[in-house]
Amino acid sequence: MALPWLIGAAVLGVGALIASASSDDNSSSGNGDDEERKRRERAERERREREKQEERQSIKAALKNEGAQRAADFKQTLSGWVEVNYHSPAPFKAGILQTGKQYKRVVAEHFVDREELSMLESKTRLNLNEFEACYDVELTMTDAFEEIAAEMTEWEVQLQELQEYRAQFEQIRQHLGR
Amino acid sequence: MADLNTSLHTQLLLKADALLDQDITPGKPVVAAWGLMNAGKSYLLNMLTNHIQTECFRTNDIRETAELKEFETDDFIFLDTPGLDANNADDLIALQGAAKADIVLFVHQPQGELEKIEVDFLRKLKDSFGQFAEQNIILVLSKSDVESNTGIAAIEKRMLEQCRDDLGFTPRCYALSGSRFHAGVMQKKDGLVRASHLYDLAQHLDALNTDASAVKRERQRVAIDDIIAELTQAENALQQKHAQAKRQIVEGFQPFDKAMKDFHVWMKNTLNKFPAV
Numbered sequence: 001m002a003l004p005w006l007i008g009a010a011v012l013g014v015g016a017l018i019a020s021a022s023s024d025d026n027s028s029s030g031n032g033d034d035e036e037r038k039r040r041e042r043a044e045r046e047r048r049e050r051e052k053q054e055e056r057q058s059i060k061a062a063l064k065n066e067g068a069q070r071a072a073d074f075k076q077t078l079s080g081w082v083e084v085n086y087h088s089p090a091p092f093k094a095g096i097l098q099t100g101k102q103y104k105r106v107v108a109e110h111f112v113d114r115e116e117l118s119m120l121e122s123k124t125r126l127n128l129n130e131f132e133a134c135y136d137v138e139l140t141m142t143d144a145f146e147e148i149a150a151e152m153t154e155w156e157v158q159l160q161e162l163q164e165y166r167a168q169f170e171q172i173r174q175h176l177g178r
Numbered sequence: 179m180a181d182l183n184t185s186l187h188t189q190l191l192l193k194a195d196a197l198l199d200q201d202i203t204p205g206k207p208v209v210a211a212w213g214l215m216n217a218g219k220s221y222l223l224n225m226l227t228n229h230i231q232t233e234c235f236r237t238n239d240i241r242e243t244a245e246l247k248e249f250e251t252d253d254f255i256f257l258d259t260p261g262l263d264a265n266n267a268d269d270l271i272a273l274q275g276a277a278k279a280d281i282v283l284f285v286h287q288p289q290g291e292l293e294k295i296e297v298d299f300l301r302k303l304k305d306s307f308g309q310f311a312e313q314n315i316i317l318v319l320s321k322s323d324v325e326s327n328t329g330i331a332a333i334e335k336r337m338l339e340q341c342r343d344d345l346g347f348t349p350r351c352y353a354l355s356g357s358r359f360h361a362g363v364m365q366k367k368d369g370l371v372r373a374s375h376l377y378d379l380a381q382h383l384d385a386l387n388t389d390a391s392a393v394k395r396e397r398q399r400v401a402i403d404d405i406i407a408e409l410t411q412a413e414n415a416l417q418q419k420h421a422q423a424k425r426q427i428v429e430g431f432q433p434f435d436k437a438m439k440d441f442h443v444w445m446k447n448t449l450n451k452f453p454a455v
Contacts, residue, residue, distance in 0.1 A: 052453040059452050063445070070441055077433035100454030102445070119424055124431045127438040145427075152423050158187050159416045165194045166409040173402045176395060 060096055067092030067134065074131060081145045082111075082128075085138040094134040104133035111139040119152055190412055196274065197401055207390035208248075208255045209383060210279035211318075212303070214296060215261025217285040218320030221356045223249070223256050225376050226383075230363050246275045253387055262299055276303055277401065280393045281386055283379075285318045288325045288353075291336040297344055304345050308400040310393045314386065317341070317351040318379065323358055352379045 071091055075084040094104045110132055111117075112125045120128075132139065141149065209226075211219035220235035227234055227249050234249050235258045247258045259275035276282055282303060286292060292300070304311040317337055322330045330353045342348050355374045362370030371377065 055451075055453055059448055063448060066441075066444060066448075070437070073437055074434065077437045078431075081427075081430050081434075096449065096452055098455040100449060100452045102449060119427060120431065121428055121435075124428075124435055127435055130438060130442075148423050148427065152420055154184070155416045155420045155423075158184075159413055159420070161187075161191065162409050162413045162416070165191065166406055166413070168198065169194070169402050169406050169409070173399070173406065176399050176402065 083140045087136045091136045093136050107132045206255050207280040208278050209281045210257040210275050211283045213285035217287050219285045225356050225359050280390045281314045283316050283318050285320050287321050288333045292340050308396045310396050312347045315349045317349050319353040322353040323355040
């Protein structure tokens with residue numbers, strides 16, 4: 001009666017061996033696919049990075065180009081008010097960092113502060129500061145602008161004097177009216 | 179143009195300084211003679227101050243009084259002013275003289291009615307006296323002996339009509355003859371002295387010598403109101419010029435601002451497209 005049990009156990013043992021051998025074959029084939037996938041992914045990443053880099057370079061070049069092209073326009077739009085003197089043939093100095101941030105020149109003293117151009121609108125002052133930060137440029141007032149600015153300053157002084165005198169007289173008048 | 183503006187500004191401040199410096203402490207009333215050149219102002223003042231034989235206030239056919247000259251009596255300070263001619267700095271001195279006065283003798287010689295320039299000066303004077311104008315501005319028709327009584331009466335009537343119709347006030351008017359007074363005193367002829375009517379004017383001045391400080395205060399009040407109006411007007415004119423210049427500048431920079439705005443927009447869009455690391 002022991003034989004059938006032995007035969008049964010032997011069959012089970014052979015089945016298990018076959019199953020085990022089949023499993024080893026599958027594992028060996030999976031390792032090869034993963035490496036390939038990883039390689040492909042790396043290649044894709046590298047391709048994408050190359051494309052990004054090219055795009056970055058292209059945008060940087062476009063910015064340089066645009067800045068250079070607009071230099072003459074800015075000079076033209078300021079004519080009659082501000083003399084624009086570019087210090088180099090390629091005066092546009094602003095650029096883009098790899099992080100996407102824009103970098104500009106650091107200007108020690110802005111034209112609007114040096115000339116005390118408080119009569120300009122705040123947006124114009126900011127624009128002039130920005131212009132100096134983007135371009136290697138020297139800005140000076142035209143004679144006509146200087147004349148108007150000097151007159152305005154004189155009028156401000158005169159106005160102050162008149163207001164002070166009027167205040168004095170109004171005080172005396174109030175006193176006389178009592 | 180800038181120089182002219184500065185000059186007008188300086189003149190206004192000088193006027194303001196003069197007004198601030200003005201002394202309004204009560205004292206003897208100041209009587210100023212005012213009128214065109216050779217109207218007889220200095221002669222009148224010589225008679226009123228008893229300078230019969232010697233001149234205190236110099237008279238001459240040429241323009242003699244280029245500054246304010248004064249003589250103090252027991253009751254008054256008499257002030258002579260340059261003859262008005264509306265075209266030079268002496269008028270400013272004359273106006274300063276009038277500004278100091280509590281009583282003004284506006285002297286007119288009887289060649290006819292008041293001239294336009296006299297009416298213009300009288301208008302300023304009348305305005306500056308406020309409520310005291312009618313009482314303290316006195317018209318004096320000088321040299322009345324050069325015209326017939328009828329002629330003098332007609333001129334006097336016409337002058338008063340001009341004051342009433344053109345200036346809106348009716349001052350007193352005295353037709354005087356300085357030469358009759360001079361001759362009367364020298365020859366001791368009372369009739370001539372009376373006929374000169376100089377004492378009539380002197381008596382009227384005595385009657386006015388009451389409250390000089392009230393007149394001074396009123397005149398100062400009027401002068402201050404005037405200068406406040408002038409200062410305000412000058413301030414407004416400056417503010418307008420300043421605003422106009424500022425507009426010009428703002429408009430001048432508009433093309434630049436627009437170009438910068440366009441560039442900003444372009445840069446912003448470009449930066450947005452930038453593939454950051």
